[in-house]
Amino acid sequence: MWRRLVEPMGFLFGQRAQEAIRQGVALPFQNSSAAFTTVLLIDAEQVAGPMPVGNVPNTWLPVLQRLVNPVPDAGLPAGPLVMGILNATPDSFSCAGQHLQAGQAIQAGQQMVRDGAAMLDIGGESTRPGAAVISPPQEWERVGPVIEGLRQALPDVPLSVDTRNSLVMERALARGVQVINDVSALEYDAGALPLLADKDCGVVLMHMRGTPQTMAEHAHYTDVACEVVRELGQRVDAAVAAGIARARLMVDPGFGFAKTNEQNVVLLRRVLLLANLGCRVVFAISRKRMIGALTGITDPAQRDSGTVAASLMAMPFGNPLLRVHNVVSMAQGVKVWQGVYEN
Template identity: 50%
Template sequence: MGVLNVTPDSFSDGGRHLDASAAIAAGRKMFADGADLVDVGAESTRPGAAAIDPAEEQARLLPVVRALAGIGPVSADTRNAATMRAALAAGARVVNDVSGLAHDPDAARVVAEAGCPVVLMHMRGTPETMQARATYADVAAEVFAELAARLGAAEAAGIARRNIVADPGLGFAKTAEQNLVLLERLAAFHGLGVRLLVGASRKSFIGRFGGAASPADRLPGSLAAALVAAARGAHVLRVHDVAETVQALRIWRAAADPSSLDKLPGRS
């Protein structure tokens, strides 16, 4: 899953793709580089970010979704039911909600009626308040339980379990150390009975432990985190650097199973 932020203030690429034409070009490149899905978001949810009006969110998001939906599968990264509905009408196939469908009371109904896949991420509070709520006795156990509750609420709203993907929410109401614990214990989250998504790319904990202050310098650490997540069974990796992650995964798979080399592009 390629990350495409159509925002002025996202932590890593804010402002780079605010212009629709730049965002569309970036999304096209992600598909060409091997992305199976491009995740388009128009509201920053970095720590401390304030909410924006859904009308502004849609003005940024919808032209990009419409253009890219004709090229490959697109997901809409949004907490707002009205934006979900508009993005799905514009061609998005997946909803990715960092609040786990808890932010907007109409969100679960929109997803249920659409019958589309949805990513439920774990977060406490809002982007403005979440880092003050990163207190856990056992972070993996508590995140698991809170995600299980969101899955239960989604099913009660009519969303089929087969359409749900769970995301432990690295960096959202988590300290740097807690993010590492979640990666180390990721395999336990298969107990939720749904597919798992992990988004570690360029996040601050990689900068802290990898000695890279700028998000742009966190590619090596992001690749390491992606491979750890893949080794622990993550089904979807949400990344900024698509081509590099695809290459890393190919080598990891080939080393684990040399016969897989015959399945790589360009081999007869």
Template identity: 45%
Template sequence: MSSRFRPLPLLDRLAPSDAHPLAGGPVLFTHVEDRESGDICRLADLPNDIRAALTAPRAPLAGLSMDRPRVMGILNVTPDSFSDGGQHFSVRAAVARGRAMLAEGADILDIGGESTRPGAAEVPVAEEIARVVPVIEALAAETRAPISIDTRKARVAEAALAAGATLVNDVSAMSFDPEIAAVTAEAGAALCLMHAQGTPETMQEAPRYDDVLGEVADYLAERVSAAIDAGIAKDRVCVDPGIGFGKNLLHNLALLRGIALYHGLGCPILLGASRKRFIGTVSNVTEPGERMPGSLGVALAAAAQGVQILRVHDVAETAQALRLWAAIGQGESYGT
């Protein structure tokens, strides 16, 4: 299967003539790692269907072209999220922050009303709806930028889509509430499928894998197939390896090091690593709000592997870093 082959991105745009864009984006590659055999193979020697899965341009997702890294601004309408809980808990504060992130360069907003930090308790459906719907309605009325609803629950997704959201970001990949698939399909919305081992309440209790990179790939492949079976077109699906969701430090680093593997699934890749604990562990920074420099380092490393969507708290800083990354690597002004 194509998700066993990990593309090896080139570090310079002055690439050999046989280099191809990775998933149709700005990153080029000529070789892949065959994780089954351990061999390094030429892209040109792979079967046609596998080459196509790795090189074909991704269709626009929620109206956004996937030809360059996109910035997804995190907007938590919660009192208890790990980094910014309570800062945007009122509708007025949340709408103001959403406007600010769009002005700072966010391509899409991800609005959530339930914290999924380690140890977080479930929020009742009615309360979650009451938190997010007024914010989505207000922002959807004044912007054409796409809005994502960060939820595990079908009824919350349904209300959010009716209010103007166009993407469902489900950290449970349809396993918490299977009806979310039908809701998404009926609305013609996009869907992000994330890998998690366990639930927010239990996920950091000694997570274990034999091969975290491969096991996450197999899980996401199965979930993509389930979404298609539920009536959601593949070109409306993206995948997220779930950094910090049932993973320890070494698991997170392995996923980031090999994240290009997930291009073989044929879907855009979304990465949510902003301000997470592993960044603080590596950099010896305790407070989540002080992990912006480390978050930028992770974002640029992911962009260099062709990741299409970066879910971040620090929008202005990430957008600026990506402009410089593109200008240096491609000899052009980013985003123009």
């Protein structure tokens, strides 16, 4: 199914996009106010175009329609959402140990919401390259009190748990978490797919090859953007086959996971290819090594400006989830982008 992909190009925004759609020279792009005028047609390794959308052969129209159809919201509010990161870990690559104590994490989450976060993502296992593996009970000891405290303090704010383990998923869902965010795309724990098939939560499938301990060995691609989309498509198919409704699924391209800095840049440049999957998109690029490579900034905590610049490249989707450490700067960036391109 994923052999054929359409890459949208030639974007217009706001009133110009609507006028171009009326004139028949552009097509609307999913849930946004944007429109695209040209495309590349990618069939395996064969590429045709760029060509105007009106010249696309009839045999490609079903594939093209994927880029036009509105994407389900996965049970979350509409529009772009800033997702604040709460890592209750001692060894994450950024903010290590700052939220390890439940009280600290709960206070930080409340501040993130005041700063503009629409939801919070809580993690108890570091997935940085080479991170140590911990047991599911250890992971739950870290995130359980944070989830329970935030659920009481912020009853109306959607919560996500960043985990690969079905034990943590099940306990988190029982305590009111609305989204499961799995860096392994439900491959790591055999119990994850059947568990989530019986739930109604949102599910984030992230692209990664191997594990955090081995992923650097798998960063070999002919066309990183197309291969990421196709491999994520296979995980979407597996989730749907297991009984998880497609409308609940979201996809994350997995910046920094089994990808070199150069591959991350190419993936970011062509990230709108993810529209082929018909799922809400999660962008988790905050403070990552590729931003350091592009800016020369070695301290991850000083990479927030670069994070905003990179994350805004997801805004044409209309309803991305932007997962960041610094909520204030990202919320400002979203408002500026909306003011320029949507009004």
